[in-house]
Amino acid sequence: MATLLHIDSSLNGEQSVSRAVTASFRKTWEEQHPEGTVIYRDLSAAPLPHLTAEAHTAGFVAPEDRTPEQRAAFAIREELLGELESVDAVLIGAPMYNWSIPSTLKTWLDNIVLVGRTAGGAESVAGKPITVVTSRGGSYAPGTPNEGRDYIEPYLQFVLGEQLKADVHFIVPELTLAPVTPSMAALVDKAHASRAQAHEDAEARAKALVTQLAA
Structure with missing residues (x-):
């Protein structure tokens, strides 16, 4: 039975396009693989702690040599790393905020990128x-x-x-602001088409992965 790690990071709730498309992927995944498991993290509703000096340095110290502060700080990283390593596939909602990813998603990445384990020659994922x-x-x-x-x-x-050596696939709904931005009114049809295509791509990707993982 395959396990999916589903991560959302949009702060827009039910208005979020990225959440709607990841929901299409997950719905199809669960329909195709009802005996599977989904682990869900909503990084907007439950933000992770930013990486601290103790949590960072602990990643390069043998567990038995860590200070009590390092052990406590590394606990959340160990949870996130183990979670990522244990699942069969990952789904991430990553809307563009100010030309980059949400800070909550960057925090997740800071916690799970660890040289010697997930990166830097080890690449456990x-x-x-x-x-x-x-x-x-x-x-x-x-x-x-x-x-x-x-x-x-x-x-x-x-x-x-490149760093984690994962097999990354992107689905890109564009022009999401067109329906609510008067100056983008001429692009509304293209926005709807892009969103519809993203849902189709998400459903197709979910089906393909279920088949791939079952082989």
Whole structure:
């Protein structure tokens, strides 16, 4: 039985496009794999603690040599690392906030990137499929005024794909602000099309992963 780690980071609740698309993925996953397990983390509702000096340095000290402060600080990192390593697939909602990922998601990354374990030659999650839904209010596609200003997909591909050696797949609903921004009224149809395509892609990706993991 496969286990999915589902992480949302949008602060927009029911209005969130990234949450809606990750929900489509999860619904399809559960329909295709009813005997499986889903671990859910809502980083907006339950933010993780920022990485501290003790939690950072503890990652490079043998467990038996850690100070009481280091052991206490590393406990949440150990929980998150073990959780990531134990699951079969990961789903991440990563909306664009000010041209980057939400700080809550960056905190999760700070906790789970550990040289000697998940990165830096060890890569304990190498090959693990990670699906990222990265929504954005405008368009950053080639030929648009914002081309080259997408700092989410390149960053997450580098961290998750190159450093952790995970198998990263992106789903990108764009123009999410068009329906609520008068100056973007001409782009509403494209926004709806992009969102619909993202839901289709999420459902197809979930089905493909269930089949892949069952093989």
